[in-house]
Amino acid sequence: MTDLDRESTPAPAHRWAGGLRRILLGAGMLVFPALTAMAMSGNVSGSAAVAGYAVVVAFCLCYVLLALALGRAGRHRTRWITALLAVMTALFLAALPSAHADAFFLATVVVSVVAVLWRKHTVAVVAGGTLAALLVPWAVPAWHTGPGGFQALALLFTSLTCGAFAEIAATNQALVAARAEVARLASEAERNRIARDLHDLLGHSLTAITVKSRLAQRLAVKDVDQAVAEMTAVETLSRQALADVRAAVSGYREVTVAGELARGRELLRAAGVVADLPSAADAVGPDQRELFGWVLREGLTNVVRHARAARCSVLLSPTSVEIRDDGRGGSGGPGAGLVGSGKGLTGLRERVAAAGGTVEAGPLDPRGWRLLVTVRPPDSRPEGTT
Known part of the structure; x- marks a missing residue:
């Protein structure tokens, strides 16, 4: 069973984003067969060149069929993928007499696919492919070339990049599943x-x-x-x-500071963000616990959704709550929505204004974002303000 056989079906929004990235990455891999075809014109001519081009075209067709097979579910999907990879490997070998060292650009595609589908074999396959691309041209005197350094480097870095992409995609899907599980467990509780x-x-x-x-x-x-x-x-x-x-x-x-700290700590943990949150809400007076709870809910949720942060901290005082992260900040930061039309953040501004408080949001130097909500002490508020 391949790693892709074990992947769960992503949500529609994530499916669109992941599908677009895969299409772009997959289309980019067609550059390598094009390089192989360009190299044939300098090595062979006549019927040998026609045969070589036919091999490259067949390789591209098999690659397209492979991409279609990866996008479909079915009992025999793994069998089809394995068969197509075997055919592509045979076509790579058939291209060696006419493309010489540049035929290893076709091997780059094969090794990269293996690195994506069978990640546990990535090191062995990539190492073997890189050594072959480096040594085979040197071992065939008739090609009049030295070691295939450029081809080996292309194979090594491309396959490792594809393998890393597969790891990131699997991690993102696991994170989405973990968030859904946290929400389900909280709702059930x-x-x-x-x-x-x-x-x-x-x-x-x-x-x-x-x-x-x-x-x-x-x-x-x-x-x-x-x-x-x-x-x-x-x-x-x-x-x-x-x-x-x-x-x-x-x-x-009811929304309370203590409840939102517990919820936020679990949410940040599921998102892989180090949470530096207070262990208790004793610093917040009874009059502010609900308001500060709403601030924590909106602020921590936006950190997870938008910041791409590694760490998030919360500071509480009797009259303020501050949320900081080390994410990307700027116009895409979690606080950017405070000046937008999002219902949650619009409601938060209204709540803070009704309590006689202020909202400050902005990027940090060198990176990150800060959301600060401050209210006046109860004894300094105008009459009629709660």
């Missing part, structure tokens, strides 16, 4: 918590309401006053149950 809270909160209250309602029905024909007392108790229990439900729902929707 919240659903379980709500179900557990509602069961615990309402189980006793609804049972008591049922029992007292039946008792009031029986007492209604014997003792009206006692029946009224029981119905009054039912009303009290109902109000309490409603208050409990509202409290549970409010707790479900």
